[in-house]
Amino acid sequence: MTAMPPPVVTREHGLHLLSQMLRIRCFEDRCAELYSAGKIRGFLHLYNGEEAVAVGVMQSLQPVDAIAGTYREHGHALARGIGMRTLMAELLGKEAGCCRGRGGSMHIFDAATRFYGGNAIVGGSLPLAIGLGLAEKLHDRKAIAVCFFGEGAVAEGEFHESMNLAALWSLPVLFVCENNYYAMGTAWARSEVQTSLLAKVAGYCMRGESIDGMDVLAVETVANQLVRDVRAQRTPAFLEARTYRFRAHSMYDPQLYRSKDEVKGWEERGPLIRLTSRLKEAGLMTEDDFQRLQSSANAEVDDAVQFAEQATIEPVEELQRFVYAEETL
Amino acid sequence: MTAMPPPVVTREHGLHLLSQMLRIRCFEDRCAELYSAGKIRGFLHLYNGEEAVAVGVMQSLQPVDAIAGTYREHGHALARGIGMRTLMAELLGKEAGCCRGRGGSMHIFDAATRFYGGNAIVGGSLPLAIGLGLAEKLHDRKAIAVCFFGEGAVAEGEFHESMNLAALWSLPVLFVCENNYYAMGTAWARSEVQTSLLAKVAGYCMRGESIDGMDVLAVETVANQLVRDVRAQRTPAFLEARTYRFRAHSMYDPQLYRSKDEVKGWEERGPLIRLTSRLKEAGLMTEDDFQRLQSSANAEVDDAVQFAEQATIEPVEELQRFVYAEETL
Amino acid sequence: MSAAEAITRRTTYRDAVRDGLRQALLRDPRVFLMGEDIGRYGGCFAVTKGLLEEFGEARIRDTPLSESAFVGAGIGAALGGLRPIVEIMTVNFSLLALDQILNTAATLCHMSGGQFPVPLVIRMATGAGRQVAAQHSHSLEGWYSHIPGLRIAAPATIDDAAGMLAAALACRDPVIIFEHMNLYNSQGELTAAAASADLEHAAIRRPGRDVSLITYGASLFKCLTAADQLAMHGIEAEVIDLRVLRPLDAKTVIESVQRTRRAVIVDEGWRSVGIAAEISARVMEQAFYDLDAPVQRVCSVEVPVPYAKHMEEAALPQVAQIVAAVASMFNHGQ
């Protein structure tokens, strides 16, 4: 999409990025199988095609930073460092899952990595991120909050309210809009009259950038600048990552709203293909390297599935635990 | 504020505009007295200082047009042609009131003039106006919907959602933002980081104008263009009228948030003073004319108060009437 | 085929709802549909599939994700003389529009002194049981029925799925129709009775003399199953489908309880301050002296509904609990 000179990348870092994306792709594909097999249930929203966004942005984040996302958050969870075993156990509804099997695919939470979900209400995590940013500001800490959301959330009132609050109060929040051009079956241009996100962002006097979200190196570079500035200047920023979801919205979606050709066009520019050929062309990676990453991702997923399958379920007697917190402050 | 050549106005029309504004001013002042006397109760939000907006905009509207407003709507109701008697009776909680005394100051409704309130939830009438505009569009009628709201509503999610819907669907809706620079005690610049309303409006690709809302002729002229275009082109438009409320937010407000000088400065540029001196300077009105308009407004208010005082209250047995509509369709 | 002409035929709940929508669109040019993904996508539950093709974009309006604005626009459109049918994809998202529903739709007619009735129909899918976890499993229809000015319908049967919409459109009040997600695939007979579905009466779906099982929506079928099991133990349960949660047909309920002298209310909503509490209170007030045992409630456990299947099942009312509740009444009463 935007033509920019290939950022410099070392072999090591290039392979790292690719392996992260491969892990996600491999995990998501396995989830689809497990869904067909009836082992994963409920709603399942896969991240295939969008891996470069989560992986690219996470590179600049520190353990102290706080993250909020949507129901399409497996990729973010993995890129953030939540263990694949606990993630898969969650999807299989097991007690070893990060939420004891209570959340499932749409509600991944992890206190250790400051991963605040996992929100099944479109736009619902934006105000949360404002509050997380506010906490950093009032505590006078140096962490930032990052909020991932789909372009569908932009039409919601909460987007508007949250953008204004973040800017008005100068909060260290990075808004990452994953514009995959569809909200379920509703094309972006059929939901917004102003389709330039940056024009919208101007309505809040907030710094914004729009990037090719299929190019992990581009995402990483721009996100890195924005994260640095948000952290240093304690002001919010906005990042639009133009991307595409390769699979159905969720597992129930016949995809009547887009053509096979359109999907195919985007697949050909997919983030894995893009980085793979770039690394190969630059002589930084061989086919063997690639195969090794691929099998290692597969092995990790195999292990996670095995772990999850063998894990036990939460005793039903615990149903009423945690409606209220167990200790007081 | 903005310097524009004085629009041409005839004596007749000039006096008409002035008399409309005087009626409102006089009505509002009397309301304040009646409130102190305990005859009007509940919340009372007066329109003093903002008369030019309602009066200026209403000039271009037709009886078929639909209007929605806020709790600060006496001026709009009067300018729209709702009888002063029924209005005053409403404020006194009498059955002869336009809502049988059930609505009071914040809930003026009148089917005959298509006046849809009267809404005490900030931002609450914006979606309503969208629907009224949609009805005109789907019915293929030539009417438009006009929505008055304070600048405080701009921060609400409903503003954002409604602006987008109106623009996306090309609805014949005129948004009139009465920017009186305060939402209760919150100054405009303390509630929005982007204080240019037109910059916000650009986020919805909507045509917008900002005018000196203390100059009724300017309001009338610009509103007239916008109304004409909305009506002809069936697309929405946005009008910011910069104005000021001379009185407290409601009757409970000690006004700690603004200085007496600030208020005084605005009063000196008030819509009545402005038009009066303009008409006099242009030789279109004498002091006698002015006194006549003033007394006629007073007399109308006297009559309305007398009517309202003498009117009877709704029988308490009717309390449960109209929870549901009385006839079916 | 209109509901009125219907010869009894087998269909699904989903198709019955769609049929109701089609008939409404055909019958009245003022009717239009508005909601998220009802057009191109074909509806989140495929209920509106094909309607865009048949009726066009003006009348089958896909909306952006703006629940408050498009519900409010429905109110405005109703005031402007149209007959909007607004779909909120599921009840879980309706909280975003609750201000418009409570403060405007439910209130306008009364506070305008009768000038502005709001003939608006809102449809939403409701309910749990599909492992979609805490934020997607609400059953708030009983909770909504707290609000004066609204009419709350909960069609459980195929006839009601097809027919209640016409009743909703025939009145000038805001009506919310809650369709339980788990019913869309259910099959049954669509009969001529669909044409006379009203918004007034509860229905006795199974007569019985020993205990009244009072319920609505998808729980109806759990109650019918429980009634079958109870019958094997010689207990004849009367099963009442409330159909409409507001205004409540207390008469049918009370008369049944007066006959059976015992009642169990079954509701997928959370127990406290739900519709089951209301019915228990009504029985208390109107049939206290007729009771042989205290009225019981079988409701959802008061927790956010968890994802894991065994936990979700434990959170929701099940047939065994209904049977146990009834059985305990007979033990106690004896």
Added chain:
Amino acid sequence: MSAAEAITRRTTYRDAVRDGLRQALLRDPRVFLMGEDIGRYGGCFAVTKGLLEEFGEARIRDTPLSESAFVGAGIGAALGGLRPIVEIMTVNFSLLALDQILNTAATLCHMSGGQFPVPLVIRMATGAGRQVAAQHSHSLEGWYSHIPGLRIAAPATIDDAAGMLAAALACRDPVIIFEHMNLYNSQGELTAAAASADLEHAAIRRPGRDVSLITYGASLFKCLTAADQLAMHGIEAEVIDLRVLRPLDAKTVIESVQRTRRAVIVDEGWRSVGIAAEISARVMEQAFYDLDAPVQRVCSVEVPVPYAKHMEEAALPQVAQIVAAVASMFNHGQ
């Protein structure tokens, strides 16, 4: 002067609430306030007056009109280690934030498997009686108490006005404190008991043997007046102030009813599917065999509250109705 050290002194409910807020701000640097017009304006009901001057803009945060975002921000701030006290000016505007309250605040701890408690306090003014009409007169605290995961407090007395906030801040759950608008000017003694105000127990405000009047919030004073009138007729009413609507202290209620054998519930909320229904249902379930007469409810008429004074009065529960309800029980029972 902290509630703990308080020597009994006369004050208003408004000042008692402010005192509670001040103490919290002084005690814990993580506490901050956020809401519309709480700072410069001094609070819509003058509750927060002076706090901006004392604690500064960082901790007394005026917000734009964005209920959903600033309530959600409160949740996020709580997760981030702060102890936010969010003011929603009145319950009437809280519907705009209900998605955040129900789908996030109330749900997060459970659905995250206990990882993310939400120690958030939300305060809102509630109630009718000031002729502010349909959209500004809601009493939804009973309705809110349907939601698992929330704690719902309704301080009626000066001690509770001052003391419940500390209890709310001492727990890690989302607590909503409903302050009835008509109480702000009420006067009374602030005593050392404020320091031990909890979020667990109902309180017997007047002991009596003949009937239990169960209520909360501003209606407490109507019940106390009714009890005085009943006493003149030889009926000794026990008056129970629920104080906390969720979780409900059913034990205190049930034990009282078991003693008095009669109960009337008084609630300014709409009657159907309200907290009064819940209490009636609990009594049905737990004290049915102890009752001499069916439990009654005195609630608001199910209409949007009208502006005109006589109509508003007719819509709300009044002392005469409470007295009449009690009297009717004795007539019937005899």
